[in-house]
Amino acid sequence: MCGIVGYTGNKQASPILLDGLSRLEHRGYDSAGIAVLKPDDSIDIFKAEGKLHTLKKKVDGNEPIGQIGVGHTRWATHGTPTDKNAHPHTDCSGNVAVVHNGIVENYLELRASLENEGHKFLSHTDSECIPHLIEKYLVEGYALTEAVGKTAQLLRGANAVSVISHQQADDIVAFRLGNAGGIVLGYGEQEMFLSSDLPALLPYTRKIAYLSDGEMVSITPAGANYYLTDGTSVSKAPSIAPPDTVTAAKGDYSHFMLKEIHEQPEAVISAMRGRISFDTNTVDGADFGLTDVQIAKINRVVLLGMGTSLHAAMVGRLWIESFARIPAESDNSSEFRYRDPVIDQNTLVISITQSGETADTLSAMELAAEKGAYQVAITNYDGTQATRIADSTLLMKAGIEIGVAATKTFTCSLITLFLFAMHLGQKRGTLEREKAATLLKEVALLPELLGKTVVDTTQYEKLAEQFFQYSDFLYLGRGVNFPLAMEGALKLKEISYIHAEGYPGGEMKHGPISLIDENMPIVALMPVGPRYEKMLSTASEVKARGGTIIAVATENDNSIATVADHTIQLPSTAHELNPILSAIPMQLLAYYIAIRRGCDIDQPRNLAKSVTVE
Numbered sequence: 001m002c003g004i005v006g007y008t009g010n011k012q013a014s015p016i017l018l019d020g021l022s023r024l025e026h027r028g029y030d031s032a033g034i035a036v037l038k039p040d041d042s043i044d045i046f047k048a049e050g051k052l053h054t055l056k057k058k059v060d061g062n063e064p065i066g067q068i069g070v071g072h073t074r075w076a077t078h079g080t081p082t083d084k085n086a087h088p089h090t091d092c093s094g095n096v097a098v099v100h101n102g103i104v105e106n107y108l109e110l111r112a113s114l115e116n117e118g119h120k121f122l123s124h125t126d127s128e129c130i131p132h133l134i135e136k137y138l139v140e141g142y143a144l145t146e147a148v149g150k151t152a153q154l155l156r157g158a159n160a161v162s163v164i165s166h167q168q169a170d171d172i173v174a175f176r177l178g179n180a181g182g183i184v185l186g187y188g189e190q191e192m193f194l195s196s197d198l199p200a201l202l203p204y205t206r207k208i209a210y211l212s213d214g215e216m217v218s219i220t221p222a223g224a225n226y227y228l229t230d231g232t233s234v235s236k237a238p239s240i241a242p243p244d245t246v247t248a249a250k251g252d253y254s255h256f257m258l259k260e261i262h263e264q265p266e267a268v269i270s271a272m273r274g275r276i277s278f279d280t281n282t283v284d285g286a287d288f289g290l291t292d293v294q295i296a297k298i299n300r301v302v303l304l305g306m307g308t309s310l311h312a313a314m315v316g317r318l319w320i321e322s323f324a325r326i327p328a329e330s331d332n333s334s335e336f337r338y339r340d341p342v343i344d345q346n347t348l349v350i351s352i353t354q355s356g357e358t359a360d361t362l363s364a365m366e367l368a369a370e371k372g373a374y375q376v377a378i379t380n381y382d383g384t385q386a387t388r389i390a391d392s393t394l395l396m397k398a399g400i401e402i403g404v405a406a407t408k409t410f411t412c413s414l415i416t417l418f419l420f421a422m423h424l425g426q427k428r429g430t431l432e433r434e435k436a437a438t439l440l441k442e443v444a445l446l447p448e449l450l451g452k453t454v455v456d457t458t459q460y461e462k463l464a465e466q467f468f469q470y471s472d473f474l475y476l477g478r479g480v481n482f483p484l485a486m487e488g489a490l491k492l493k494e495i496s497y498i499h500a501e502g503y504p505g506g507e508m509k510h511g512p513i514s515l516i517d518e519n520m521p522i523v524a525l526m527p528v529g530p531r532y533e534k535m536l537s538t539a540s541e542v543k544a545r546g547g548t549i550i551a552v553a554t555e556n557d558n559s560i561a562t563v564a565d566h567t568i569q570l571p572s573t574a575h576e577l578n579p580i581l582s583a584i585p586m587q588l589l590a591y592y593i594a595i596r597r598g599c600d601i602d603q604p605r606n607l608a609k610s611v612t613v614e
């Protein structure tokens, strides 16, 4: 969840490190810091509690001189967010500086034994034992790369670490253990870059390579050498990041989240591109990976994810059951990884993770791999750990998403899942040709309908004006719209800090109904579709108890006025595709309410864009 950057080259390091951190701040923003190795071999360190701008102010006018350095933006796990606990951390001599992402599970043990040997600790972090261990090995006469490798072998847990020291004054040495977030290397002309995430590198280079679990790298301005932590060489060639991942700028939008909400029509086109043959009315499964024989053998599908990605999984499950008639279930990765799931070679496991680095999802995938399941990853970033565990990868193609709240990656996950479910149905002969043709006609219209849905934001501003002071919301939906009720509640919670719950409409009577009064607005997802009448009854029951209803309904629905106090209209589409359209009101309502409450939209408190710790 923390962000790591590194630079070694022919330019001053500190502006590049600070710029890189500003592109990673969505990963953690409790504190930040940089370390620069100066020409006299000493290390200059700047750290500041709070957001990156506090660090930038500290550095402004005191820029450290040096062409190699590392930086960090923190999401606190061990130790409160203070200057002392901010990274980089150093050894006793101040000759080794370390930035760390992950959790050193055995740090208490390591710290006690280092303290016994005389090492002095300044912070309350688990991270600080890393520079002290490196120091110990340097004192024993090991070269920096060896000392870092030996240290890596002692750490338990998932960790990504990056180190500088005058012992190898041109080198940044880094390693990755398990799934504590990625390390991406960027190749420049006489310069090398390092980052937790690709977006921080893209202004400088698209020539990149990723570290895998258990790998180390030593970068100098001339290039990179890869090893395993025991020193065995590894050969790795850089690749070129695809152009659709390039540049993320806010433009005229006040927040990345708003920009990304508005990018959804484009993003969905990009996710559809190359996956549909409109001449034959079929989904083109060229990049879906599974052979016809493998598809025929599947007897169960498990869809995994966390947060918004879990909600996409929940919708995907229904599409797969409906189109491919395969028993399907969706599960929270963090629950799945700790139960003893029944899985075999004929189970298809589909994991959804925009970052490709969510620790719980990666561990769940590793478990599924051990049990021999065929695995598909749906992710926004090629080369990430999820893609390496999976047998095939379906890219969301959403472009870079900076806002911490997932928006366009959600709709791109949905359309990717929709087409994949259709593909499975077509290959298994369970999706009739005419039905497929009708669905694809509607799919073709989706970008235009999404465009219509995002265009009118004034209705959300008005709703926000009326509802921003409420402290609880209930979201209700049925069928494919139930996961959207969960998603709407999650969006509102995470960016506006209002308590919200998402429930299936049918569950309302079994408890939540007792919450209903004039202080509990209800967002009812009730576009025209198979369960529309049932939602109408649920809404009437709410109304009869004094609840206020904000209905998300299909345009020209004349019955809705009988129950709704406010109506957000969606264009008409195939009912199966409704969730993709209803994602927009879920996002915009949360956005404008959060704006009225003065919240930090792109960096909500306590959250991070990639959750690389359990």
Ligand code: F6R
Pocket: 305, 306, 307, 308, 309, 310, 352, 353, 354, 355, 356, 357, 358, 361, 404, 405, 406, 407, 490, 494, 609, 610, 611
């Ligand atoms: C919500 C949100 C989170 C993520 C979750 C999984 O807006 O962004 O709930 O969906 O942390 O992240 P990924 O998709 O990267 O695995």
